Amino acid sequence: MSTTGQGGVQRAGAGMDLSGPVLAASALFLAGLICLPIGWIAAFAFTDRAGAPTLGNFRLLLDDPTLFEPLMTTLGLSCSVAVFAALSATPLAWLVARTDMPGRRVARVLMTASFVTPPFLGAIAWEILAAPNSGVLNRLWRDLSGAEDALFDIYSFPGLVFVISCYTAPYVFVVLTNALDRIPADLEDAAGILGAPRWRIVVGITLPLALPALLAGTAVAFLQAMTLFGSPAILAIPAGFHTVTTKIYSLFQFPPKPQIAAAAALPLLLVTIALLWLQSRILGRRGYAVVGGKGAAPRLVRLGAWRWPVFVLVFAVLALPLFLPYMALLKAAISRLPAGPFDPANMTLAHFSFVFLEFSQTRHAFANTFVLALATATAGTLLALVVAYLVARRTDLSGRALEFLAMAPIAIPGVVLGVGLFLAYTRGPVVLYGTLWILFLAFLTIELPAAFQQLRASFRGLHPELEEASRILGAGRLETLWRITAPLLKSGVIAGWCLIFIGTVRELSAAVMLSSSTTKVLSVVIFDLNEGGNLGAIAVIGVAMLLLTFAVVGFANWITGAGGGPRPQPA
Amino acid sequence: MKTIILAALAALTLGADGASAQAPAYKVTPELEAAAKREGKLVYYTSIDLKVAEDLAKAFERRYPEIKVHVERNGAERQFSKIGQEYSSRIFNVDTVNSSDAAHFIFWKREGWLAPALPEEVQRLYPAGSFDPEGFHAPMRASTSVIAYNTNLVPAAEAPRSFRDLLDPKWRGKMVKAHPGYSGTILTATYQIGRDVGWDFLEKLAGQQVMQVQSSTEPPRKVIAGERPVMADGNEYVVFLEQARGAPIAAVYPTEGTPMIIGPSGVMKNARNPNAARLFHAWSFSLEAQQLAVDVGGMRSFHPGVKEPAGRKPLSEIKLMKDDPVAVEKEVEQIKARYLRFFKT
Structure with a gap:
């Protein structure tokens, strides 16, 4: 980095090297973003109502079955979802990435699209589909089979596992397809030349090489299941059980017990950190040494006679997170009875007129949501850009420390962050509760790692030579960043921006803790409507919300001319 | 009237001491x-x-x-x-x-x-x-919390007449109720039912695999949708509104008395x-x-x-339980804790 000094000398002022101060400021800001809420949680978890230090909250967590059972439920839920998501996503990812299945590009896009669907909306749609008695699918089943019992009860532990898996499997899928795309054909070819049958190549070569990615994706699925709030609130409570997240939320009912809520939040934090550590150990040892090398392009496995049966199977699986739920929502939007028969007598436009003409929260909630999503996406992308740049160009300890800080929020579940920010900003000196700022901080913290990962990957593909050329020609570090680096990063930046935008719109677990009546966002409005049983209004708002999201994401890609849509790259 | x-x-004195000034x-x-x-x-x-x-x-x-x-x-x-x-x-x-x-x-x-x-x-x-x-x-406003049933699914003769009727095994897995941690109507009703019918009733009701929703406005909607044929509690006014729209639902005013809200x-x-x-x-x-x-x-x-x-x-034909906000205010934590113990949520 000898050029740093030169630039500073040659062009004092405009070209002054600001990277030191910028790095320090970013680090300080990130540290504050993370330490403040976590610090408050720790402080509350270890104090009693009077503020004296105690371990009593944790003892209560273990002794009181109404607190301990949710912990166990969540553990079982997360493990089940991780296994289920991995088992369903792995064959799909392989089929889409490594075979000549027809329609595999469409399948890939659709799988990514289900990432845009908020899990709570999916859960509500699945209520319409598979409530044991009124659910559309169960009625159909009864009519066809003449059976008395329901085919599937969505208000149950397996039901919850199923619905959460529907919306976490895409994470596994995306990580896995990215890895499978990059596995070079040489190794597979070598095995083929040595006479290994095709199935042995898949099981013996391809899958082991993709294993790190599979583990990474599965870890994300586990964490998602552990920290989701909306789906269990919608499906577990009717079935008569709590998960940790719904329990934490209920602890804020009057009289609020923030100390116990904080204590219950800590295990989530610890498990997350442990899992991420484990994952980095595994990924550190194996993995990308082979994957990512520039070998021959991957060779597609010919399915032969299996092509079309496999096609049907894949699209049947895609019906679960996408086609069926969206059909259910569209039908609910125009039906008097959401699960009623599909005939003109049951049709109505009343839900549209209610949502857009009568419901006084509609306009506020749409405005709040989109202002927040735009602000968070823009600020978050800028922050991620600066941090990723510094991390990429600083190989010393300060760079790695900054990287750690930018990735740290991934270890903080939304509901934990919600509790922390609530504790931090509902009392003095700075009261942010009741303003959009507290939601902005929460969303920024939650979404930063995804955008950072996206941009870090983009920087890695960018050789410093280009920047060095610019610096040699006399441009300062920031000018170089703006004129050389930024244009080359455009598609990464757009993808990062879209990721944050989508993530913000679908966020519920922190928003439900932090929004007040004037700062409600759409996810919270939908959650409230669900508790009052207003399914028709939910369907209208949900569909409108998705259309707007697609419109914004499409527009962002269009004006910048970037081809690639959002490519989630979780953990 | x-x-x-x-x-x-x-x-219903709401804790106003009689001596207070007009x-x-x-x-x-x-x-x-x-x-x-x-x-x-x-x-x-x-x-x-x-x-x-x-x-x-x-x-x-x-x-x-x-x-x-x-x-x-x-x-x-x-x-x-x-x-x-x-x-x-x-x-x-x-x-x-x-x-x-x-x-x-x-x-x-x-x-x-x-x-x-x-x-x-x-x-x-x-x-x-x-x-x-x-x-x-x-x-x-005032209303009551009632039992109700789907008239397409339950013949009037077989409908429950009292709270205790809900403990009949035939209603197992067939009921929906709202939550006192969310709904004021249900918190008030839960207090009155605990007082007049007995907490043992609620404990046994919890053993009947009752579907738990939040708002007192939701059980009537679940009944009409046919998701559960009977609601153990829920507000009367949504039952009236849905009846006016021709929905298949009928209210039952239990023989033990109907909670007044x-x-x-x-x-x-x-x-x-x-x-x-x-x-x-x-x-x-x-x-x-x-x-x-x-x-x-x-x-x-x-x-x-x-x-x-x-x-x-008309209310005159209904045996009403007495609303007692003073007692509810004093016992709210206890009511919620008991409910949590019985119903798990």
């Missing part, structure tokens, strides 16, 4: 209207069904087009937590509040969060004892739109608003001029 409501009110009532004057129009809006927190709340707000806006009503609807208990949070952060967003848990007004009055605001019409026409003599709250309204002391709040508050007790609450909201009213629509069972 008057006498029945009076009977129902016997216990508050001066206020009239809707041109000055109040002008001041309210200058404010131009008000924020109304209520636990009434969302559609009914918006209907009331729209009726007020038709009367006063210059004033916009922002409705914030939540379950009474959720709303109570929310107001507590907002007030402890010194956020004074709510102007006027209505809750289906009358006990909340005891708490808010004691905390000094309410302003005395007794509409003249309430003082003149509403039964003595129904409203706070100091004017901190008055009964904007009174929903008072009050004006907040720290209201940002105090005049608009008072205007709306006074209007909501007028014959026009009360008749609307009864007709399109399915409510019971304390206004003596209100006409009950035909076909609704």
Whole structure:
């Protein structure tokens, strides 16, 4: 980095090297973003109502079955979802990435699209589909089979596992397809030349090489299941059980017990950190040494006679997170009875007129949501850009420390962050509760790692030579960043921006803790409507919300001319 | 009509000590209207069904087009937590509040969060004892929590007649009920059922695989959808509204007695739109608003001029349990803890 000094000398002022101060400021800001809420949680978890230090909250967590059972439920839920998501996503990812299945590009896009669907909306749609008695699918089943019992009860532990898996499997899928795309054909070819049958190549070569990615994706699925709030609130409570997240939320009912809520939040934090550590150990040892090398392009496995049966199977699986739920929502939007028969007598436009003409929260909630999503996406992308740049160009300890800080929020579940920010900003000196700022901080913290990962990957593909050329020609570090680096990063930046935008719109677990009546966002409005049983209004708002999201994401890609849509790259 | 409501009110003193002074009532004057129009809006927190709340707000806006009503609807208990949070952060967003848990007004009055605001019409026409003599709250609405069943799925002869009937094994897995941690109607009803039928009943009911929803407005909708043929509790007014639409649902007034729920309204002391709040508050007790609450909201009213629509069972024919907000306020934590132990959520 000898050029740093030169630039500073040659062009004092405009070209002054600001990277030191910028790095320090970013680090300080990130540290504050993370330490403040976590610090408050720790402080509350270890104090009693009077503020004296105690371990009593944790003892209560273990002794009181109404607190301990949710912990166990969540553990079982997360493990089940991780296994289920991995088992369903792995064959799909392989089929889409490594075979000549027809329609595999469409399948890939659709799988990514289900990432845009908020899990709570999916859960509500699945209520319409598979409530044991009124659910559309169960009625159909009864009519066809003449059976008395329901085919599937969505208000149950397996039901919850199923619905959460529907919306976490895409994470596994995306990580896995990215890895499978990059596995070079040489190794597979070598095995083929040595006479290994095709199935042995898949099981013996391809899958082991993709294993790190599979583990990474599965870890994300586990964490998602552990920290989701909306789906269990919608499906577990009717079935008569709590998960940790719904329990934490209920602890804020009057009289609020923030100390116990904080204590219950800590295990989530610890498990997350442990899992991420484990994952980095595994990924550190194996993995990308082979994957990512520039070998021959991957060779597609010919399915032969299996092509079309496999096609049907894949699209049947895609019906679960996408086609069926969206059909259910569209039908609910125009039906008097959401699960009623599909005939003109049951049709109505009343839900549209209610949502857009009568419901006084509609306009506020749409405005709040989109202002927040735009602000968070823009600020978050800028922050991620600066941090990723510094991390990429600083190989010393300060760079790695900054990287750690930018990735740290991934270890903080939304509901934990919600509790922390609530504790931090509902009392003095700075009261942010009741303003959009507290939601902005929460969303920024939650979404930063995804955008950072996206941009870090983009920087890695960018050789410093280009920047060095610019610096040699006399441009300062920031000018170089703006004129050389930024244009080359455009598609990464757009993808990062879209990721944050989508993530913000679908966020519920922190928003439900932090929004007040004037700062409600759409996810919270939908959650409230669900508790009052207003399914028709939910369907209208949900569909409108998705259309707007697609419109914004499409527009962002269009004006910048970037081809690639959002490519989630979780953990 | 008057006498029945009076009977129902016997216990409803809301902790007002008899000695307290009579508050001066206020009239809707041109000055109040002008001041309210200058404010131009008000924020109304209520636990009434969302559609009914918006209907009331729209009726007020038709009367006063210059004033916009922002409705914030939540379950009474959720709303109570929310107001507590907002007030402890010194956020004074709510102007006027209505809750289906009358006990909340005891708490808010004691905390000094309410302003005395007794509409003249309430003082003149509403039964003595129904409203706070100091004017901190008055009964904007009343309803009951009932058992109900889907008439397509359950023949009338087989429908449950009492709470104890719900313990019959034939209803196992066939019931839905709302949550006292969310709904004020259900918290109030749970207290009354525990007191008059017995907590052992609720403990046994919990063993019947009851589907648990949140708002008291939701069980009737689950029954109509056919998701569960019977609701163990839920509010009467949504049953009325759905019946009027021709939905297959019928209410049962249990032989042990029917929980009576009174929903008072009050004006907040720290209201940002105090005049608009008072205007709306006074209007909501007028014959026009009360008749609307009864007709399109399915409510019971304390206004003596209100006409009950035909076909609704008059309160005089219902054996009512006594609403006792003072006891509810004292026992709320215990009620919720017991409920959690029995029903697990």
